[in-house]
Amino acid sequence: MIRLSHVSVGYPDKKVLENLSLIFPDSGAVALMAPSGYGKTTLLRVLAGLKTIEAGELSGLENKKISFLFQEDRLLPWVSAEKNVELVSDSEKARHWLKQMEIPDARQLPHEMSGGMRRRVALARAMAFGGDVLLLDEPFKGLDEALRERVASHIRDVYPLTILSVHDSAEAELMGAKIVRLDS
Numbered sequence: 001m002i003r004l005s006h007v008s009v010g011y012p013d014k015k016v017l018e019n020l021s022l023i024f025p026d027s028g029a030v031a032l033m034a035p036s037g038y039g040k041t042t043l044l045r046v047l048a049g050l051k052t053i054e055a056g057e058l059s060g061l062e063n064k065k066i067s068f069l070f071q072e073d074r075l076l077p078w079v080s081a082e083k084n085v086e087l088v089s090d091s092e093k094a095r096h097w098l099k100q101m102e103i104p105d106a107r108q109l110p111h112e113m114s115g116g117m118r119r120r121v122a123l124a125r126a127m128a129f130g131g132d133v134l135l136l137d138e139p140f141k142g143l144d145e146a147l148r149e150r151v152a153s154h155i156r157d158v159y160p161l162t163i164l165s166v167h168d169s170a171e172a173e174l175m176g177a178k179i180v181r182l183d184s
Contacts, residue, residue, distance in 0.1 A: 002047070002133075002161075007041055007056035016042045022180065029162040031172030034182035041071055043182070044135045048161065065131030067159070071138050073122040075110040079125055081121045082106035083170070089128035097124035100154040116142040120151065127155055134159035140171050148174060149182035162172070 002024040009017040016039040024030055025042035027109075032040045045051035045059065048068045075084045081103050098106045101120035109120050119142045126134065137157075140148040152174035166172050172179050 002060035003058070003141045005057045005059075007046070007048035008054045009051060010054060011038070012041045017046075017182075020182075021056075024060070024161065024163060027160045029156070029164065029172075029177035031169075031179050032165045032180050032182055033165065033167070033169065033172065037165075039041060039184045040182060043135055044068070044137050044163065044165055047093075047133070061133070064133055065110055066135060067126045067129040067131045069122055069126040069139055073095055073110070073118045075118055075121060075125075077110050078174060081113070081117075081124075082105045082108060084110070084121055085125045085128050087117045088125055088179075089130070091127040093130075094124070097128045100124070100127070101151060106116075114142075116144075116147065119143065123151065123155065127158060134158055134162040136162065136164035137163055138167070140166075140174075160171065 004020055006023045007017060007020045008015065032043060034040055042051060046053055047061065048066055081098060082094050083112070085097060095106065101124045103117060103120055103124065123139060140151065143151060148171065156175050162175065164177065165176060169179060
């Protein structure tokens, strides 16, 4: 289990999470929900080891391999979709995940793709990385409803534990995720 005990995190001008205690299971999917500004992205960054907690304790991630889909796609603009995914895996996995994400031409550069296609390439990269925990920050941003359903069917249950940030409970349902509200 991943356990946060009385965790506080902030930025110089704002405290984002204060005295937060949560327990995440070893497997399944958990959706973090709250309006913008309530710390969903910050919590994912804490879990990924990219943001230091100011107080409290975080445990259960020792020796875990974590894959993170950032809110921004973070694709290298000078290499193809396939090469962006191969940065974290081999070409076979890259091709597999690009196919699952319905990328018709893996040779395209990011600037030649729509926003939804770039998002799916970033998702393919996160999936191809492998590991124990998958962190997804707004994974379905820019995807229409039908595409969200198809993409979710490919990424659901691949990783032992998936923690995602969403604004819509329907997206949590697509992943079969238990909803945790950060604003209550």
